[in-house]
Amino acid sequence: MADTLAGAAHGGADTVPEFPMPRAARCPFDPPPALKELQEKGPLTKVRLWDGSEPWLVTRYAEQRQLLGDPRVSADTDRPGYPTKASPEAGEGKLSFIMMDDPEHARLRRMVTAPFAIRRIEALRPAVQRIVDGLIDDMLAGPAPVDLVEAFALPLPSLVICELLGVPYDDHEVFQGNTKTMVHRDATPEQRGAASREIAAYLAALVGKRLADPRDDLLSSIAERITAGEIDHREATEMALLMLVAGHETTANMIALGTAALLQHPDQLALLRESDDPKFVASAVDELLRYLNITHLGRRRAVTEDIEIAGQVIKAGEGVIMVNEIANRDPEVFEDPDRLDLTRDARRHIAFSFGVHQCLGQPLARMELQVVYGTLYRRIPTLRLACALEDVKFKHDAFIYGVHELPVTW
Amino acid sequence: MKVELEADKCVASGQCVVAAMEVFDQDDDGIAILLTDEVGPELVDGVQEAAAVCPAAAIRLVRP
Numbered sequence: 154m155a156d157t158l159a160g161a162a163h164g165g166a167d168t169v170p171e172f173p174m175p176r177a178a179r180c181p182f183d184p185p186p187a188l189k190e191l192q193e194k195g196p197l198t199k200v201r202l203w204d205g206s207e208p209w210l211v212t213r214y215a216e217q218r219q220l221l222g223d224p225r226v227s228a229d230t231d232r233p234g235y236p237t238k239a240s241p242e243a244g245e246g247k248l249s250f251i252m253m254d255d256p257e258h259a260r261l262r263r264m265v266t267a268p269f270a271i272r273r274i275e276a277l278r279p280a281v282q283r284i285v286d287g288l289i290d291d292m293l294a295g296p297a298p299v300d301l302v303e304a305f306a307l308p309l310p311s312l313v314i315c316e317l318l319g320v321p322y323d324d325h326e327v328f329q330g331n332t333k334t335m336v337h338r339d340a341t342p343e344q345r346g347a348a349s350r351e352i353a354a355y356l357a358a359l360v361g362k363r364l365a366d367p368r369d370d371l372l373s374s375i376a377e378r379i380t381a382g383e384i385d386h387r388e389a390t391e392m393a394l395l396m397l398v399a400g401h402e403t404t405a406n407m408i409a410l411g412t413a414a415l416l417q418h419p420d421q422l423a424l425l426r427e428s429d430d431p432k433f434v435a436s437a438v439d440e441l442l443r444y445l446n447i448t449h450l451g452r453r454r455a456v457t458e459d460i461e462i463a464g465q466v467i468k469a470g471e472g473v474i475m476v477n478e479i480a481n482r483d484p485e486v487f488e489d490p491d492r493l494d495l496t497r498d499a500r501r502h503i504a505f506s507f508g509v510h511q512c513l514g515q516p517l518a519r520m521e522l523q524v525v526y527g528t529l530y531r532r533i534p535t536l537r538l539a540c541a542l543e544d545v546k547f548k549h550d551a552f553i554y555g556v557h558e559l560p561v562t563w
Numbered sequence: 564m565k566v567e568l569e570a571d572k573c574v575a576s577g578q579c580v581v582a583a584m585e586v587f588d589q590d591d592d593g594i595a596i597l598l599t600d601e602v603g604p605e606l607v608d609g610v611q612e613a614a615a616v617c618p619a620a621a622i623r624l625v626r627p
Contacts, residue, residue: 222620259574266575266593273593274577500582501615509574511618516577 169207172200172474173450181547182414182445183491184478188212192479196463200474208236208453208472209465214483214503216463217452217475221508225458226473227254228510232455236472238552249395255509262513264378265392268317268371274516277316281524284312289532298539298562305529306408306559310401313521318393319370320359331355335398352397357390371396400514406447406548406555407518408525413545413559414445414493415530416538421495426530434527437495438519441526443502444493446478449554452506477503535563565625566610568597572621579617583609595621 174185191198192212200210211217220226229235230252250261267273288305295304314320334340334348360376367373375389384392415422425437451474460467467473481502482490488497505512512518530536538545539560546557566586575593579586586606588596602610607624614622 222618262574263592263594267591269575269577270589270591270593271577271580272589500612507618509619511574511576513575516581 169199169201172202172210176547176549181542181545182410182417182493184446184449184476184482188476188479189482192483197465197467202236204237206234206236206472208234208474209467210451211473211475212479213463214480214486217477217480217503218507219462220454220460220473221452221475221503221506221510223460223508224255225456225460226454226508227457228252228258228454229254232457233470234472235455236453236474238450238453249391251395251399251510258509261384261392262509264383265371265375265396266513267374269513269516271516274520277313277517278520278524280316281309281313281521282528284309284316285524285528286532289529293533293563298560301412301559301561302405302409302556303558306412307405309408309525310404310521313404313517314397314400317371317517318356318359318396319363319368319372324355349394353390353394356393356397357386360386360389360393396514399512400517402553402555403447403514404518404521406553407442407445407522409559410445410447410555411441411522411526412529412536412561413538413542413556414441416536417542418493421493422530424495425526426534428527431523431527433495434523435519436498436500438522438526439502440493440495440497440499441522442504443481443487443499445554446481446504447554448504448506449476449478450552451476452510475506477506533563536561537563564602564604564607564610564627566597566600566602567623567625568595568600569621570594570596572619574619576616576618579613579622582613582616586610587613 170187170191174187176183176185191210196211196213196216198210198212199207201207211220227235228251230237250258253261288308292299292304331348331352335345335352340348356372360372360379363370363373363376364379367376372393375392378384379386379389415425425434428434454473454475456467456469456471456473458469481487481504484490486501487499505515505518539562545559548555548557573595575589575595577589577593579595580589583606586598586602586609588598590596610622610624614624
């Protein structure tokens with residue numbers, strides 16, 4: 154009888170939970186409580202997606218790392234069983250090599266790895282520092298309160314990607330306007346398409362210029378691959394567009410969401426404000442990445458051969474979802490995982506994923522966040538929310554988690 | 564102790580360089596290279612960290 158009642162409360166005999174699950178309204182920085190419960194029960198469980206399909210959800214760190222590093226686990230969205238994200242995104246086509254498997258994935262990816270080498274990224278640090286300082290100068294000179302997303306979190310990665318790609322400063326306005334439309338939730342598919350085509354046309358023309366007159370930037374190194382006969386002009390443009398789209402919304406949300414979280418943890422914020430140790434700031438960035446996990450819908454894959462893991466067999470043709478936000482809160486790996494502790498060693502988090510598809514832009518993202526977290530709160534020590542936390546609109550519905558806007562004052 | 568690197572697996576994350584700059588570097592394409600394949604005890608922690616964070620599992624520390 155008790156079983157029947159409990160079953161009825163969850164929709165009859167149906168015990169497969171739906172994914173994604175809602176977060177607790179009062180804990181916007183924590184994973185959904187239902188995910189936590191599933192993790193406590195075991196490393197693998199079936200979930201139901203919007204389209205009725207039932208892929209495996211992998212909840213623990215060890216199993217996620219193992220599967221993300223397994224060549225029998227495919228990132229190809231056309232494979233049988235691949236768990237599709239949501240209906241509005243279906244049919245948008247493939248985003249270059251991130252939706253391919255090796256060896257084609259590796260061949261294309263290696264064409265754009267050079268600018269993300271650690272020393273190349275370090276060489277960009279002074280330019281990023283100048284951009285951050287300039288945006289803060291503008292904020293301090295303007296009216297308060299201000300929306301931190303609009304004034305700081307979004308412009309920064311946009312300006313930095315311009316620097317990296319080699320987009321002329323004079324073209325920033327066109328470039329930013331269109332990227333803003335592309336990632337805006339209220340934009341219609343037509344508006345997004347038009348913005349995307351306009352940037353693609355712009356990037357295609359710029360690739361053409363770099364073909365004729367190469368410089369020390371990413372567009373030039375992509376253009377070299379055309380000259381070498383490895384890709385055509387269209388593929389080069391798609392690659393440039395991927396670099397832009399992938400690096401944009403992610404870093405912007407980490408800046409704004411990270412600030413929102415730090416303002417709720419004044420003791421931790423004080424550690425950042427008072428430290429001038431780059432090693433501490435770098436470590437704090439990793440802890441914020443571990444704690445916040447803006448890629449909250451998980452890494453999705455299709456299994457191409459039977460895989461035995463954690464006492465289960467995942468069959469060929471089944472889908473798997475690795476949700477990093479719960480893996481990064483795995484108590485087997487991170488002690489007291491739900492506590493934001495900037496002094497802990499969080500380097501092994503998988504916020505950037507793991508395996509051959511791990512985020513290519515992570516050295517850039519880390520460096521940008523180090524400059525931001527190491528500068529913003531020192532320059533504006535009285536920074537605070539200009540509304541109640543309950544009134545901040547979190548991106549529960551978006552592909553990348555974060556805040557739609559963050560009103561702040563000082 | 565000996566360090567082994569399977570460079571053909573490398574995905575150029577550069578995380579080994581961050582973990583142990585004395586042992587790892589990157590070539591022009593960001594692919595990891597070994598600066599030395601013999602490390603003393605003072606570098607073991609860094610190499611272990613590099614092996615743990617390497618997304619391609621391309622690094623191994625071999626004890627004698």
